Amino acid sequence: MTALISHTTFDSIDAYAQSVFWGQVLGFHQDPDDPNLPGEQECMIFSPDGAQRLLFIEVPNAKQLKNRVHLDLKPDSGTRDEELVRLLALGAREVEDLRSPDGTGWVVLADPEGNEFCILRSDAEREYWRCS
Known part of the structure; x- marks a missing residue:
């Protein structure tokens, strides 16, 4: 017997705003039959195929320490640097730039x-650098 992940839950000050931000980042959508609304304490978004779900639940206190678990994202098209520009425009904040001159590395955002x-x-970028 094994356990299956039902969804990933994020504690939030504003569940609705977080669901909108992450929906834009990941291309996820809300349930049209149960839409997320401002002020709701729980807001869920779904991947296009419905296989992945993120739930945002309002809690009374803000994040205080470093995450113990985090998401590692990769662009489905384009480059890491193009995706970085897009995510910053959506409201992400750069925390630490760990990119290397040889093309490896990543950027930590919040x-x-x-x-x-x-x-x-x-x-595509990893394949390009592997073959170079």
């Missing part, structure tokens, strides 16, 4: 509530 996540190179 969402609007301070939860860290990383942006890695795309599959």
